[in-house]
Structure formats: C-alpha cells, structure tokens
Amino acid sequence: MYSADIAAVWLTLKLATVVTALLLVIGTPVAWWLARTQSAFKGAIGAIVALPLVLPPTVLGFYMLVAMGPKGPIGQFTEALGLGLLPFTFPGLVIASVFYSLPFVVQPIQNAFEAMGDRPLEVAATLRASPWDAFWSVAVPLAKPGFLSGAILGFAHTVGEFGIVLMIGGNVPDKTRVVSVQIYDHVEALEYTQAHWLAGGMVLFSFIVLMTLYTFNPARRKSA
Amino acid sequence: MTFKITAKFRVDRGNFSLDVDLSLPGRGITALFGHSGSGKTTCLRAMAGLERAPDAYFALGNEVWQDETQRYFVPTYRRAIGVVFQEASLFPHLSVRANMAFGRRRATTAAARFALPEIAGLLGIDHLLDRSPKQLSGGERQRVAIARALLADPKILLMDEPLAALDLKRKLEILPYLERLHRELAIPIIYVSHAPEEVARLADHLVLLDEGRVVASGPLNNVLSRIDLPATFADDAGVVVETLVAEHEIDELTRLEFCGGKIYVSRRHEPVGTPLRCRIHARDVSLALTPQLHSSILNCVHAIVVDLAPTDTPGHVLVKLDVTGAPLLARITKRSADNLGICPGLALSAQIKAVALLA
Secondary structure, three states, rough: OOOHHHHHHHHHHHHHHHHHHHHHHHHHHHHHHHHHHHOOOOHHHHHHHHHHHOOOOHHHHHHHHHHHOOOHHHHHHHHOOOOOOOOOOHHHHHHHHHHHHHHHHHHHHHHHHHOOOHHHHHHHOOOOHHHHHHHHHHHHHHHHHHHHHHHHHHHHHHHHHHHHHHHHHHOOOOOOOOOOHHHHHHHHHOOHHHHHHHHHHHHHHHHHHHHHHHHOOOOOOOOO | OOOOEEEEEEEEEOOOEEEEEEEEEEEEEEEEEEOOOHHHHHHHHHHHHHOOEEEEEEOOOOOOEOOOOOOOOOHHHHOOOEOOOOEEEOOOOHHHHHHHHHHHHHHHOOOOOOOHHHHHOOOOOOOHHOOOOOHOOOHHHHHHHHHHHHHHOOOOOEEEOOOOOOOHHHHHHHHHHHHHHHHHOOOOOOEEOOHHHHHHHHHOOOEEEEEEEEEEEEEEEHHHOOOOOOOOOOOOOEEEHHHHHHHHHOOEEEEEEEOOEEEEEEEOOOOOHHHHHHEEHHEEEEEEOOOOOOOOEEEEEEEEEEEEEOOOOOEEEEEEEEEEOOEEEEEEEEHHHHOOOOOOOOOOOOOOEEEEOOO
C-alpha cells in the first residue's frame, strides 16, 4: 500500500471515532427527548433528524457548504470567533459527518428508550432516584443494546460516506482525503490494484461490522 | 403513634373523572376496591405522585406531600413511599440483591427500620439474592419487589393489584407473606384490588370506589355488612369474622370462638390461641325462629335482626344481623322473610352452613 493510502485509512478512522463520540453526546439527549416527549414538535424534529436518510449527500453537502461559507451563518460565526472558515478542513468534515450520521445513532437509541417504557423510570422514582439518577442508573443500562447499535452504525456510516466529504472536505491529503475519496482517486487514475485493496478492505470492514451487530444484537435487527 | 392519611383528588379527563376525599387510618391494610375504571389505580398513582391531579391534597399525618391550593407538590422521588406494581418490574440489569439495595442506598433516613437480611428472611427470598430477576418465578419476583419497596424505608406502602398478574398457586404463595407484613411491620398499606377474596383476607379498612366516587369507606366489617350499598361484591356478599382457635376436639373438628359465639370447622393445624379470619357468605346463612335441634347444621348462633333490604337476586332479601356485637348477613327468599315475619329487632337463630377460612 502507498503511504497515501495508509494516511487515508488513518484519517478515516480518526474521523469516524471523533464523529461517533460526538454523536453519542449529541444523539442521546435528542433520542431521549424524541422517545419521551408529547410535544407537537416531535414529528418535525424527528423528520429533521431523519432527513439524511433520504436526501442525497450532495444536497446536504451543498447546503452545509453554503452555510459554512463566508456568507453563510455558520461561516460568519466561525470567522467572528477567529476560527476561519470550516469547508475543506477536518473540523468542517466532522460537523458535516455528525449531521449526516445523526439518524443512524438517534434512531436505535430512541427505539431502545421507547421499548423500555415509563415503568422502569416510575419504579426508580418510587425508590428515591431523581430523574438524573434514574437516567444513568436505569435508562442507560436498559438501553445499552441501542447505544451499541447506534455507535456501531454511526461509526460504520461515517467510514462509508463519500458525497458529503467531497462537497465539504474536498480532497486535501491528511486533512480531508478519507478512504472513499482515495478509492475514487485511484479509479480516476486507473490504479485498479490500489483501488482493489482499499475497496476490498471496505467490504470486509462493513461485513464484519454488520455481522457483529446481527450476531450479538439480534433484537435490534429491524432498526439497523 | 397513630396518624391519619388524608387524600383528596379531583381529576377530570373527559370520559373519566375521579373525585375522592378520604381520611384513612395510618395503620393496617386499607383496601381500595372497585371494578376496572373505578379510579382505584389512578388514586394510588396520585398518592405516589406519579400523576399530578390538578386539585389535590395528600398528607400523611402532618407531612404534606401535595397541596395544590399552595401549588405544593413533592415529586415521587422525594416521598417516603414504597410502591409495588401489578408486574414486579424488577430492574433486569441488576441482581436480586442489587435490586433490593437500589432504594435502600437512596433512602434518606440514617437509621433504617429494616435491614436487607431481615426483610429477605421475612419474605423468604434469602436464597435468591445472587440470582438475576430472569431466573425467578412470578411469585418470587413479586416478593423481591415487595422487599425492594420496604427497604427504601417507606412511611406508607402502596400496592397496585400485586397479585392480579399471578395464577392461583402463586397468589396462595404470596398471601401468607402479605399477612406477615401486616402482623410484623408497623407500616400502613394501601392495597388496590378487584378481588373480593383478597380484600376479605387482608383488609382492615375498606374503601369502595365506583366510577371515580367513594361509595363507602370504613372498617372492613362495617362496610361489608352494609346492606344499603349496590351489590359490589354481588354473589360474594358476606362478612368477615375474627376468631381464635379455641380447641381441637376429638372428632376431628376445631372450635373457633368469636365475640358472638363459637364455630366448628374441620380440624386445623394452627395451635390453640391462633387468630383466624373467616368469611361467612350471606348465601350460606339461613334463619329460623327457634334453635333447630334436629338439624345436621352444627353452627348455629343467636342473632337479632338489624335491618333487611332487597338484593339483586330476584325474590331474595339481604338480612343484616347482630350476633352479640358481630355483624352477620343472611340472604334468604322474600317469601321466607314474609313467612317468618322478619323485621328489625326480632331475635332468632342463624344457621351457618359453611365457613370459609381465610388462611
């Protein structure tokens, strides 16, 4: 393998790890709210979270590029903070990926919270656990399979993305050139051997991830 | 130390409304009895703070937990309650011991009245502590749930049909433990049920609910012996008699004594002096103007007619009797009542054809 390929693999893993960690932090309260709210906005928020499931990544990438650009709200905000512009940087790629993979993390966790029902939390309250205490000591342990599914799917989905990377990240070595982009480059250059190495690796990786998920977590197959 | 439990709840949800104003004894078992939809579970959930009624007052003695006139509401997790639901609802990710310790660790009282080994012994679950809830039978799970609730050091135990989800065998397995709680722990229990036999066996105080309203509230026998109430217990109308085992006689009969006389039953295993609760159905009591000497019915007591009223059974009346202070109900035909000239104040002889022992 070329060192460029190794750099791309390394960057991909780094991106997926950071994105998964952020998704668990952001996705958990969103999933909790969606699972338990009776607000009229539940449908709207749920739909917004699920949008990346149906939209072409290029559409999402295009709007994010505009928003993060010098005239977009996010771009003006980051420039005001002195951070510069986000497109074609690693942090920009992270933010775009978080949006793009959000439903893959939120939905399994939300399903797990919904399947749990009110009863365990009511029982916890009758046993003197405050809502915050009950969330950590009862809800999170009971929803563990959902968290596991969400983390694995979020990670795998981030590893596999292409369109949004190309729109937001472009093709900057060591910064935004992830495996999927590197494969594209190889194919463009007719370097089929190298493309085979990376593409085959991706197939194997995805297979192992899904097999792990289905073998150890059969109950959540539907949400996957 | 005796105190009163004051509960006023008003809920209006279109097709369902609850409007109760109760003053309950701060000791013993109070049964909330009614059919499904009568509001008994809503009442219990409101006491637990799991539902916030818009117009409510709830206090244990001087300790107020809800007073909506002051917009005061203590959330569930700050109330010293124990709740046992119909399904045991044990935490599946914790062992039996950890389930029991869950509330114990969070209870605010420094010196708990109950220790884990003591409660485990009381409920007969010592040998199950290291198991997972999945490995327990339905009856065992419910006993663990009761132990878990008690270990949180509650000032009141709320039970929502704790036996309804169990088959008869499991029910019979748990009932003695509930009676033990009643005897050995000085903690008031509110017990929601729609099963007359459970109420007759366990309750000291009975609240009858119907469509969200209190139909009657009072000591068990006072309510059971009222003949002016709609037939809540229907065919099961009858009273409960508290007796003591007096003697085991040679012909395989045991003599029980109560304030109104004696009752013979098949030989019991309980030693002399044991209190036994019996249930006497109105349909099992017949009346005669003179003691029947030439009859196979052994149990016969002197009684005075207090009142009579028609029942739901066509052609029958319910007669309320006083047996030296103990109430008794008899269901006889209207025709017999007329023939015998039954009216309040008449002294007669009541024959008890069958006695159900509640133990």
